[in-house]
Amino acid sequence: MTAPELSPRLYGAVLGVVGLASLVAVVVLSGATPQPPPPGLPDPGPVVGWALPISRYASDILATVTIGFLLTAVVLLPSGDRLEGLAVQAVRIASWAAGGWFVAALVFYWANVADLYARPMTQVELGQLVDFASVFATGRGLLVQAVAALVVALWARWTFSVRQLALCVAVGLIGISAVGLTGHSASAGSHMLATASLVLHLVGVVLWVGGLIALGWVALRRSRRLEDAVARYSTLALWCFATVAVSGLVSGFVNLGSLGGLDSTYGLLLLVKATALVGLGAFGVVQRRRLRHRGAGFARFAVLEVLLMTVTIAVAVVLSRTATPVGEDVLTSPAELLLGRPLPPEPTLARVLTGFYPDGIGIAVVVFGTAFYLTGLRVLRRRNDRWPVGRTISWFLGLAVVAWATFGGLGVYSSVMFSLHMVSHMMLSMIAPIFLVLGAPMTLALRTLPGPRRPGEHSPRSLLRDALHSKVSAFYTNPIVAAVIFLGTLYAVYFTGLFEAMMRTHSGHAFMELHFLFSGLLFYYVMIGVDPAPRRLTPLARFGVLMLSVPFHAFFSVALMSSDVIIAESYYQALERPYATDLAADQYLGGGIAWAMGEIPLLLVVGAIFVQWFRSDSREARRSDRAADRDDDAALEQYNAYLSSLRDDAPRR
Template identity: 60%
Template sequence: MRAPARLAAAGLLIGLAVVVAAMTLAGTTPQAAPPGIPDPGPLVGWALPIARLLTDLGAVATVGFLLVAVLLLPSGAQLQGLSVQAVRVASWTAIGWAAAGLVLLVLNVSDIFARPVTGLNIDLLGSFIIDFAPGRAFALQVLGALIVAVVCRWTLAPRPLAVTLGIALATVVPVAFAGHAANAGSHTLAVFSLMLHLVGIVVWVGGLLALAWVALRGSKRLPEAIARYSPIALWAFVTVGASGLINAALRLGSWSQITSPYGLLVVAKTAALVALGVFGVLQRRRIVREDKGFARLVVTELFVMVSAMALAVVLARTPTPVGEDVLQTPAERLLGAPMPEAPSVARVFLGWSANGFGLAFTVFAIALYVTGVVMLHRRGDHWPVGRTVSWLVGVVVVAWATIGGIGQYSHVMFSMHMISHMMLSMIAPIFLVLGAPITLALRTLPGARRPGENSPRALLMAAVHSRLARFFTHPVVAAIIFMGSLYALYFSNLFEVLMRTHSGHVFMEAHFLLAGVLFYYVVIGVDPSPRTVPPLVRFGLLMISIPFHAFFSVAVMSADYVIAERFYTVLDRPYATDLLADQYLGGGIAWATGEVPLVLVMAAIFVQWFRSDAREAKRLDRKADRDHDAELEKYNAYLQSLDRK
């Protein structure tokens, strides 16, 4: 047996041993049910955490090998050498990921319906997938893993494989809906923190696992791969640590619960992760500098990481000090949190809402942008202060509309929801687009280490100029998405369906923001674009969109029925009880808010128009200096010939 296979088997045995030990210490080992009580049996009780660990390891390995093949090892138009082998390994690990996920799905059906595996049937499996959020999450995981496996067998081109890496990371996300976070208070914050935690883990551990494989293969490209992996590992480590602390705080409830079985497991996992982060960075720098000992260190780290993942598996099956039934009333279950108090000026402008989407966007948008600006200044490059200010203003507007007071009340009042909608789709995108984030990313992302390499910068540029980007940035398409979604959402049952689920509300917030960014990217964008839209066409596009927005606002104000009436009836808020009056107010807010972006965008278009003319004049002046006004001399000669005739 080769060294990588022996080390993989050793890591798996360590993980299984930690699972058994942690379950024993936490008191979660399978126990026989009292007579007459349905019981899936001890086999399911032991197999569930083992299948979960194998599923997680499959995800980690798949993401890691794709990361090495696409980003860490140098590559050209087609992958070569060790990168090809990494993709082939990723295809096999994706198959294992899908198989373990399928076993995990079946075991969860057995556990939830309290039946042995031999007593299951297709109807129970179908009911679990259709009617239960964890069932849908596990099914999506299996489907995503199979897609990754097929693509890895189909192509060796870096760009499709970069998309496949994104699919693999997205496949990890639904699992966040299958644990404690999906059923407790502060729902969106708990689910989003768990999502970020899972993504950070698979990137961090997966990258390290694949680098260990590269080191054991004796590749001379290892130092280049480590250098590119280090900043990725730092971001992943910070994400894992911050999201883990947030999630643990929500589940523990107070410091007094730190000595509970769940709290002790959290402490053990935290200690392992912190030790890995601190000592791993220090030791890896020394080893890379001396160019020896990396394989030995990274294998040791991987064993500790597998142990931490095993502890996380047991944590997912250990009862939390904060129970999963803290949401008692129908309104609390709809909101994922207690009903907020009656709105006031102070609560609307200074309030706080534990919104995971808004918090994640705010933190990452500020951290990534500021990091890029600092990198430019450190190497002596200039970045306009106005762009930075514009970006930060846009992020603040998004924060107010999601995690601020408006975000809190947007769940319970149509008028507040409409303010949040307008902020996310019509105000914040203007400032975000003028912040030129794509340009900043292109100037700071790693470039090619050798001619022809598909570096992160090249992959981003290829995405910007891809056929898909060209389609979505067509002025007509952008306008249809921006304005058409208003009518499709509010004048159908879609709004009520999305408001009834936490994921639906997050989807609306993300859609509002992305639709607005796409529209204003076409109208006033300063970043590179696959299309060149003249200023006059941009201005016309803006003028055409105004009547559609105004008509929508009037239609909402004139409606004699309540939009999403059943949702607001079940919510039964103790204030603003006149639903139709609150809806009328929301329509008026939408109408009035539409004037603000009009002024901002018109000003931006005229400034860009003026600058475009100034640049064209400078270009013509330079051309005239080079050819001694050849065009002017030619034109004068033409006029003289006409005069002679």
């Protein structure tokens, strides 16, 4: 049976059967079938052994289908404010798939608990189900995924609004990312790099594979809008392929440890997955060329590509349950367990300036920030549009600061010494955002993102524009709200136990870095932003908000310097560092750094405000001059006539 003869329902059945058969084959060939434990140890039974990979595979496939059909309805198929035609049916399919995803995620959660306590699934107790989420990060990640799936299933049944369904896609991706944060290498070296690469890998695969599955369904429905959808998907697929390839390479390198790890079962499965990835890339190239030169045959190649993708996902499921060559004994000391890497040597100026350690979050922000900005500049250049050089320089200066504060020398020591952590905090929240905001990334995106393919269509550009002018954006860009988030973070993080709790987990440390960066971006977006915003403050009002914010930052620094309580004392004691052993002195230095560095962004922002003020007045003057040239200065003549009438009426009064 050829692909065009498949009905949409049979298409789904074939994918499910092929995927399940592939999963069973990979499990058997890799030797991952359930094995009886040594005598004397409890055995959860073969049902649990097979329920784990099957429910994980079903969860991954259904999550991919959910995101793919929602993405197709919102972005790929042309629609207005509300979905219409085939897009409505795609959302219905996504809703049912999300319901199945929710059930599969719960079964996988249940099977993990049974495997952990080595008992059949029917004998798992309620308290054990609760403890798995409260004690283990894996349990929390799986629970977040199940909740996200349920939210998407219910929300997609309730609305056909393009904006709300775009939020559904975001919720689904959050659920997928939550599981990625608890994947392989949780206790191995380079954990933050491996975790970030795994999350990007999962997101890239879901968008890439899910979009193609949905487009295969659109092709089998013989929709006349397939050509437009495929053209837009091609760009997304290229980005996803690059993300999946690079993140998979990084994750594989971290988990293998060395090329010698390729001799293991994990290494062999990794080679199979990499080969399938290359094959998928080749399929994509052939598919795009066929469409470009012949404009037909998409369905047949799409189905073949999707079948190969389902086999690849089956390999990935087994790979996720296979022990890596890098064992859990890589990290042995308390400092290594806390940091995810060996304790760095005593800091020197050269080490702080030129050091390097691969922090996954920082690398992801810098790499994607660079790639997206350069892509926007390339689009403008193709159209012969101009873009201010100063904005480009400002953007890349901001990324350079982020790089130094996260995976550069400063980032190496930011989790070891409080004083250098405070320097990193100031760089992420007060220095880098100034340059990034002045780089006008949203303006560049609005000028280069794909626009509507027909009148009234919601495009990526219109979705971004609506988000910038939405009520949510209006709330967060309120100067009071932005200032409270920016300054309140200082007190909420450091004068509670939140700082130590986040420093003790890799995901908490990553979240803290992102929060510092985005809270600074929000504040300076309100103060000196050149991008579109729901409200635009006058330069004088911006200067006033800035002056009101300064005392709160200074008071925080003074309170930090004068405090007798050592912040995160047990954390820093557990590091057992042989240098900077006086924690009180290091904290005092950190408070002084926060106070001193608060003056630098103040000067930069004041300068930017006055430059914007001057340019605003200059533009207004030029606008008035042009108006005067058009009407021979009618406004001035009218004003002079008014003054003359007052003079003539004075004797009478």
